[in-house]
Amino acid sequence: MRRLIPGILPLFLLIGGCTSASYDFVQTASISPKFKDTDPQDFGDLKPQVHPVHGIDISKWNGDIDWAKVKQSGVSFAFIKATEGKDSADPRFQEYWRQANAVGIPHAPYHFYYFCSTADQQADWFIANVPRASMDLPPVLDVEWNGESKTCRTRPDPETVRAEMQRFMDRLEIHYGKRPIIYTSVDFHRDNLVGHFRHYHFWLRSxxxxxxxxxxxxxxxxxxxxxTGVVPGIKGLTDINAFAGSPKAWQAWVAQMNKN
Known part of the structure; x- marks a missing residue:
């Protein structure tokens, strides 16, 4: 087993039981959505609203943000795009994380990975552009297939994908002292990640x-x-996410992350 840095194991203990089985003990009929959605889906009994802690992920495309309104609306965290590949940085990252920090929203940067440059090149770029102060939560590695990219549609074999991910995440963990979270999509996970990275926390698109x-x-x-969510303080549509744990678990984890 690879070494777990302090602060990571407690989250496993806090949310380790938050799988679909947890919903067997929750009455969901009376739970209202926390935020509006312009294209709501029918999740049945397994609806996001059984999770009380929700947050956003944003990039330059979200434009001007009224962070005070965002906080007042009930947003508990923000994942903010920082970098992409080996040479692209989101021009609003520095503004966004400082403003989120000013209103007390826990935040973390994410990196969109390109398989046309090396893990070390991308880790160097991320580290050069992302200060330690910009992350209350662990940094995020965003791994998806870039099917619509004009510059990089490379799809390495699964072993290469996992080796590159590991190298990138090791670099970030050493530098920032926090084990990265892995964000992924259904098809990328199916092709590369099933059964792997069990000691990492996942952020899943579904x-x-x-x-x-x-x-x-x-x-x-x-x-x-x-x-397609609607969040007060943000113009246009917004990605919305749920944390798989109670408010108490959330507060404990955020506190633990900020000790590192």
Missing amino acids: VAAHPSKTYDQRRYAFWQYTS
């Missing part, structure tokens, strides 16, 4: 069904359940 129905044997810490 906008039409509960993750237990779309991912093979994968527990999650965060669930991205819509890309």
Whole structure:
């Protein structure tokens, strides 16, 4: 087993039981959505609303943000795009994380991975652009197939994918002292990640069904359940996510992350 840095194991203990089985003990009929959705999905009993802690993920495309309104609306966390590949940085990252920090929203940067440059090149770029102060939560590695990219549609074999991911995450863990979270999509997970990285927390995209129905044997810490959400303080549509744990578990984890 690879060494777990301090602060990571407690989250396993807090949310380790938050799989689909947890819903057997929750009455969901009377739970209202926390945020509006312009294209709501029918998740049945396994709806995002049984999770009380919700947050957003954003990039430059979200434009000007009124962070005070965002906080007042009930947003508990924000994942903010920082970098992409080996030479692209989101021009609003520095502004966004400082403003989120000013209103007290826990935040973390994410990196969109390109398989056309090396893990070390991308880790160097991320580290050069992302200060330690910009992350209350662990940094995120966003791994998806770039099917619509104009510059990089490379699809390495699964072994290469996992080796590159591991190298990138090791670099970030050493530098920042926090084990990265892995964000992924259904097809990328199916092609590369089933049965692997069990000692990492996952943030799963699943906008039409509960993750237990779309991912093979994968527990999650965060669930991205819509890309068409409406959040006060943000113009246009917004990605919204749920944390797979109670408010008490959330507060304990955030506190633990900030000790590192």
